[in-house]
Amino acid sequence: MKFRTVPVGRPNINTQIYILDSYLNPVPIGIEGELYVGGVGVGRGYLNRPELTAERFIANPFADSKSDRLYKTGDLARYLPDGKIEFLGRIDHQVKIRGFRIELGEIEAILASHPQVQQVVVIVREDNPGDKRLVAYVVSPDIQLTTGNLRDFLKTRLPSYMVPSALISLDVLPLTPNGKVDRKALPRPDIDQLRDQEFVAPQMPLQQSLAHIWQQVLRIEQVGLHDNFFVIGGDSILSIQVVSRAQQAGIEITAKQVFQHQTIAELSRVAGLIQALEIPQTRASGSVPLTPIQTQFLGQNWSEPHHFNQAVLLSVPYTLNPDYLSQAFESLFEHHDALRLKYTTVPQGWQQAYGEPPDPIPLETLDLSHYPAGERKQVFETLASEYQASLNLSDSCLMRVVLFHLGGTEARLLIIIHHLAVDGVSWRILLSDIATAYHQLEQGQPIQLPAKTSSFQTWAKQLQPYAQSEELHRQMDYWLNQPWSQVQSLPVDRGEKLPLNIVANEATIDFTLTQAQTRQLLRDVPGAYNTQINDILLTALVQCLQTWTDTSVLLIDLESHGRQTDLFEGIDLSRTVGWFTSSFPVVLYLEPQADLATAIKSIKEQLRQIPDFGIGYGIGRYLSNDATLRDQLAALPQGQISFNYLGQFDEQFDEANGATQTLGRPAPEYSGVPYSPEGPRSHLLDINALIVEEQLQVSWSYSSAVHERSTVARLAQSYREALQALIEHCVSPSAGGQTPSDFPAAELSQATLDRVLAVVDKPNVDAIYPLSGTQQGLLFHMLYAPNSGVYITQIVLTIEGLVDVAALSQAWASLIDRHGILRTLFVWDTLEHPLQIVCPNVELPWQELDWRSLSPEIQEQQLDVLLVEQREQGFDLSQAPSMALSLIQTAEHTYQLLWSYHHILLDGWCLPILFKELLSFYGAARRGQPCSLIPPRPYQDYICWLQRQDTEAATTFWREMLQGIEAPTPLSLGQVSIGSQPPSRFEEQQLDCSPALTQSLQTLAKDQGITLAGLMQAAWALLLSRYSGELDVVFGVTVSGRPGELVGVETMVGLFINTLPLRISVPHEGNLLPWLKEVNQRQLSIQEYAYSSLAEVQKLSDIAAETALFESILVFENYPLDASVQAQAADAGLSITQLKSYEQTNYPLTLVAIPGDSLQLKVSYDTTSVKISH
Incomplete structure (x- = not known):
């Protein structure tokens, strides 16, 4: 077991130690509680302090003598499996931040376990009213230890809400005169130290x-x-x-x-x-097709199908007004059509349809106060069972409501609804609406419930065509190809022949986790392996059953809420009442003796593979017109175990936190027998779990005619222990890990993911996903010629003004934190396809240089040297970040900012976005304030968009465009291969067109209805035709690659730009103006397929794979710093007087056109292949 602090041993002789919960109940081994001391060493109290004595010295509830006392220490502790006690901190060090209970001592213990930390103290600061923050103060002899290192250390060991907002390094901790830490003297963190805080308030x-x-x-x-x-x-x-x-x-x-x-x-x-759906607000009428779960129930041929209910029993004020209550329920029958469903049998089976609302409303009031107090509970429960059996399926009233007066101020409201008309989600809607209607009547207002959503009828009708759809049939491979043959029957205690398994023989064993355990399960556990509560509950269940059955494969029937509205357009079930539940079988495999981490990961991944939360199984089995499919699904082994997590019911009854009020709270009495005693039990074991009163309650239902109570009791205890062990594991510092479903775009196995994470030496990363086609091409060129400088982009900004260097550095750090692509590294070894990985944090690659003592000429030479050095050094793409920043002071108020980065991260379209954000961060840092920017959409979303595109249409387009092209358009260079030798040496020439010529070109383009880029492409095609002697030319053009249908793409940061072939037929003679429009149209036509991978496009041509598709590219750069960036800089007291960019491609000849008042043309060329006359 991993210790969170140092164990303090066992009790001394004649001393008793108790670790108790808030109700003075002993807590299980491994669970924290408050430490109480008993025995002969406990005194009578504090001298002259009666109030404190009464608080701390209490009667010992575990002793026979009333004079025995326990001392309430105020310490948190837990028993370890070996009987030792582990001290966990002080209760008065428990704090509540953002609704989370946090033990400061636990954070201190984790920090203290870092080998470079000598001393630590964690406190809550509230320097601004209402703004509570966790702040850690650390003393370390290691000057290399950074707050980033410590934050990474904590993130792998604590849930996010327990990671301090600020980590402050001190030489020594301030002490009081008696040697204790002087918490009041701890310094207030400044804005820099709070920059990395975990909590970021929503802004928009x-x-x-x-x-x-x-x-x-x-x-x-x-x-x-x-x-x-x-x-x-x-x-x-x-x-x-x-x-x-x-x-x-x-x-x-x-x-x-x-x-x-x-x-x-x-x-x-x-x-x-909301674009309001046109949902009728009138009563629904007519027949309603049976849904899969209804078909399954009615097909069981119950002898008393009317007796299959769900019920809620509320403890309500005895002053509840029956008239108001009757009107409230009347409004429910009008509003929720499913309550008016009725059922009839015909030769083909059951049919359901809507009926009229009942008259009168089925509300009764019974006074039980005249019964003796000792008999009242039994009378109540007997009557409740009678009402449970009183429904009639042929009536259009599947509800009974009874208000019981029990005497004094005690009253109970029993609501019974047949399961055919209601499910767990429905109850939340109904209880809220009952309370809303009642309170409106109390206040003299008319009943006004929220608008109706799509009817149960609409949903049921939509399922019919979906059952015949190709989409559903694709899911059937999953259901039919599970390892069904490995499923074994459960052990039974009553002989080999299975006895009668009916409701009359049903018995139940319950257990409850403590509130502390439940809080950990809900809030601490999920962060370890990015799980949901069902993953943990089912992992524990599989472990428990595996031990009992001695098998690695278990078949369990699961339930989901079944409201998968994403299946259909125009459906909203958020306020619809009905039985939507989806029931489906899942075969779960777990290796024998799997450790806890492996078990959690394995079960989580198997559950993630279930398509559409299992809804397709029932639709295929009960609604498909394909008889063969129905028979195949029906022939599969039937589950003998069901598991259903019903969710959290606390919020339904919580009036203190803004939740909808209800008429009462859950009552302790039994609400009656919900199912007919003669009804068949569909499983041997039914396990249900829900959270009430902040505690997980688990019930194991079984047939006493099949299993001994002792057998199920052992199973329930085994399950509880397995669940506790999983909770304990997940909250331990050593726990944590990621699984393939965390990175669906990457399509990895667990083994491959573990290998990738081990290579990058990161226990947890933010994202993993494939590369775009353009990124793959750039990665290839880096691997082929790592020090060639190819695709290293360099930006040099000249900045004038009073530069706050610290604020500028911080602004860059904030920019890197904001955009995952700037924290991205790449992996490719031993992988079928390369992947990019977004790291949670990286070190800022920042250096400051002072060249003020150098002459301008030497400064320029030094800059050229620095540019060349960084280009030749390049970047190791397997490390992040693949960028470097140098701030060079060249005069008192003049700086040059050199930013080098690999083109695989960004394109030029990102520059205005990034510089605007940089200046926003800079301004905020100078003011000592946080910067509020709308969260960006991650680059991963673009990659996922790419994966969804229609490759067949793109293939047809490119094959037709390149048909007949057998060689690239020559520039008299000879054959240029992909990765040509000898090593390339690039030079650049620049030509600035006059403003007059620029204006003439812009006027020509406008008059012809084409873009300036289209005009430049036409001119380049003419030039290529002249030099090559060919009328059919192909050259590369760049496209922005940003799909308009991807919402937010205009502010996304990453590599979207793409280089694709443009094929143009040059006219031999005649008027060129009509041809200009053809060129422009051809250029626009490739925009639809701008996402295509150049490598894949090349394969569609007749050019050999080792030969480049084209030898020259034309780049139209339309992304200089705009006026708004300059204005932002001016607001910050800065002036950006110059921007220069440097980049070389792998193509022999690149022409870059930069529009402006004077069109700028830059030619970058490989001197080993191209000769240009000056």
């Missing part, structure tokens, strides 16, 4: 609205811009509530988007404003 109104919704649903005080929904307590059911509340706020998101975009920053980029 949309982000703030989404964060407020998350706060309500998750019941926490703050949600940061980069907080992960599932790490801070979310789950699949809560995601539906997020969607519902978002829609009420006018924000359009889907549950699938919450899964795919798990932070406010990411979700806000895909969220939109």
Whole structure:
């Protein structure tokens, strides 16, 4: 076991040590609690301090003598498996920040475990009212130890909300006269030290609205811009509530988007404003097709199908008004059509349809106060069971409501609904609506419920055509090809022949985790392996069952909420009541004796492979018109175990945190028998889990005619121990790791991912994804000629003014933090395809040079030398960042900023974006304020967009364009191969067109309705034709590559630009003006396929693979620093007087056209291949 602090040993003789929870119950081994001391050494109290004595010296609940006392130490501790006690810190060092309970001592212990840390103290500072921050103060003898090193160390050992906002290095900790740390004397962190803080508040109104919704649903005080929904307590059911509340706020998101975009920053980029669906607000009517789960239930041929319910029992105020309650339920029948479903049997089977609302409303009031107090509970539960059996499927009323008065101020509200009309998500909607309607009546207002969403009927009808779709049939390979043959039957205790497994024989064993364990499960555990709660619950279940069954393969039936609205356009189920549940079998494999990390990763990955959360299985089995498919699915082994995590119900009854109020809280009594005793149990073991009162409650239901209670009790205990072990593991410093589903675009196996992460020596990375085609080409050229300087871009800015060097350095660091592409490295060895990896943080590659003592001539020479050195040195793309920054002071108020980077990261279109942001960060740093910028869309989104493109259409286009081309258009260079020898030496010539000529060219282009770029391409085609003697020419052109349909692409940073062939037929004679439009049109036609990989395009031509497709390229650079950048610089007291850029390609001849008042032409050429006359 990994210790969080140093163990303090065992109790002394005649001393008893108890570790208890807040209710004075002993906590399990390994779980923290408060340490209490008993025995002969405990005194009677504090001298002359009766109040403190009463607080700290309490009666010993574990002793026979009333005089025995326990001393409440205020220390946190836990028992270790060997019986030793581990001290974890002080309770008064427990703090609450953003709704999370945090133990400062635990953070201190983790920091103290760093080999270079001598002393540490962690405190909460509130230097600004309401702004609480964790701040760590560290003493270390190692001057090389940086806050970045410490932050990386903590990120792998603590959840994100426990990583301090600031890490401050001190020579010594200030002490009080008695030798304790003087916390009041610890220095306040400045803005630089808070730059890397984890919590970033949402800035934009949309982000703030989404964060407020998350706060309500998750019941926490703050949600940061980069907080992960599932790490801070979310789950699949809560995601539906997020969607519902978002829609009420006018924000359009889907549950699938919450899964795919798990932070406010990411979700806000895909969220939109509601474009109201035209959903009828009147009563639905007519027949309703049966859904898969309904078909499955009704096909079981229950003898009493009317008795299969779900119920909620609430403890309510005895003053509840029955008239208001009746009106509230009447509004429910009007609003929620599923409550009016009725069922009939016909020769073909069951049918369902909507009926009229019941009259009167099925609400009864019963007074049980006249029964003796000792009998009242039994009478109540007997009556509850009678009501549970009273529904009639042929009535259009699948609900019973009973208000019981129990005497005094005690009252209970029992709501029973047949399962055919309701599920777990529906109850959240109904309880909220009942309370809303009731409170509106109380306040003298008419009932006004939120608008209806798509009807259950609409959903059921949409499933019918989907069941016949190609999309669904593609999923069937998954369901039919699981290792079904390896599934074994469960052990039974009542002989080989399976006895009667009916509801009458059902028994249940329950257990509950502590609140502390549940908090860890919800908030601390997910961050270790990027899991959701179901991953952990099922990992523990598989471990438990594997031991019992002695098999590595287990078949478990799972349930999901089934509301996959992403399947269809124009469907909104966020406030729809009905039975949507999706039930599906999953075969889970776990290697025997797998360690905890391996087990979690394995089960998580197997669950991630389930298509569309399992909804397709039931649709295919029960709704498909393909009889063969239905038979194949029906013939698969039937699950004997079911598992269902029902979610968190605390927020439903939480009135203190802005959640919707309810009429009451869950009552302790039994709500009656929900299912007919004669009904068949569909599984041998049913495991249900939910969170109520901040505690995970797990119930194991079984048939006493099949299994002994002792057997299931051992299983439940084994499951509890497995779950506790997983929790303990995940919160330990050594835990953590990533799995292939964290990086879906990379399509990696776990073994390959582990190998990649080991190579880059990063335990956790932000992203892994493939390279674009252009990036792959640049990587090839780097590997072929690593020190050639090819594709090293260099920007030199001349800056004048009072430059705040520290603020400028900090601004660059902030820019690198903001854009993942600037923290990206590349891996390629032993991989089928190269990958790029975004590191969580990198060191700023910054140097400062002072050349003020040098003459301008020497300065220019030195700059040329520095440029050449950095080009020739190049960058190791397997390390990040592939860039370098040099700030050179050349005069008192003049600087030159040299930025070198590899072109594989960025294109020129990114420069204005980056320089604008740089100046924003610079201005904020000078003012000592945070900088609020809209979060950028990551470059990975573009790569994912590339993966979705239609390659067939692009292939057809390029094959037709290049048909008949057997050799590149010659420049009298001989054959140029890809990676030609001898080594290239590049030179550059520049020509500035006069303003008059520039204006004439712009006028010509405008008059002909073409772009200036199109005009330049036509001119280059004419020149190539003249030098080559060919009328059919091919040369390379650059395209921006930024797809307009990718929202936010205009502010994305990365390599989008692409070089593609442009084939032009040059007229032999005649008027060139019509031809100009043809050239322009041909150039525009390739924009549709601008994403194509040049390497793949080359394969479609008849040119040999080792020969370049073209020998020259034309680059039209339309991205100089614009006026807004200059204005930003001026606002910061700076003036950018000059910008120069340097770059060479691998092509023998590159012509760069830079528009402006004077068109600038730059020719870069390989002197070993091209001779240019001066």
